[in-house]
Amino acid sequence: MARQPLVARRAEEMLGTAVVATAPVAGGDIARATKLRLSDGSTAIMKTLPLAPSGFFETEAQGLRWLAEAGLRTPELLASGPDALILRWVEPGRPSPDAAEELGRALAAAHGFGVEPAGGFGWDHDGFIGSLPMPNQPAPTWAEFYAVRRVLPYLKLARDRRAIEEDDAAVIERLVGRLPTLVPEEPPARLHGDLWNGNVLWAHDGHAWLIDPAAYAGHRETDLAMLTLFGLPHLEKLVAAYQSVRPLAEGWEDRVGIHQLFPLLVHACLFGGGYGLRAAEIARRFT
16 A cells, blocks of 8 residues: 555544555545555545535435444444545455345344434435435425435436436326325335445455445335345345344335336436436336
């Protein structure tokens, strides 16, 4: 490891301790990640983003604390600021059935932990999903929240960016009107909010850690639908363990696509391609 002076200096300001060496870490889509070796021999990871939107890293830090409070494994938060976030380094390892089962049980417990300070579906402040703003103003029902805070804002943005055809957008709008009859209402659950495979860190210590949350209080089927969207090693083990702690409502597997509309529309806004079409294909199954 060499030492990048600017990164090291900012980390030292935030941590109040010397940084001996730094090394770039691959994999970040938005922020730049740097591994830090500190003077006490420990290691950390620093995420930086020049000209980050206001609250970008502070919101991530709050989400990590909120999930950890509910018993989920998240890296220790060492420092956060408007331009950077520093976490304790978690050494990567390999996926394992035992870690997946442990995560399934922990996720079920976290979903039932309580959602203060949300005061309903949402959160007490807005957040981010990837690089996009994510509205979180609370709503009294999941159907209302999912419609006006998740599906419709990103459908509009996808239209504005010509990432979805008008006929396909109309299909999704028709589905929105049917949401109260399609998904059973449940109490708000404490969600990771962006729980795809890339945000599950399989660690050398034999556990699965969660990173990069877009936390809010929502419908618990949403986290599981996200895990299903892009695949997860040993997903069947995780789901079985989840069900052993907090069984899901009957027919939840048939509703997975409904919960996947939001991340698919986000991807359409960010990457274009066939994500808008894929969202519409799902919507057609329910209209």
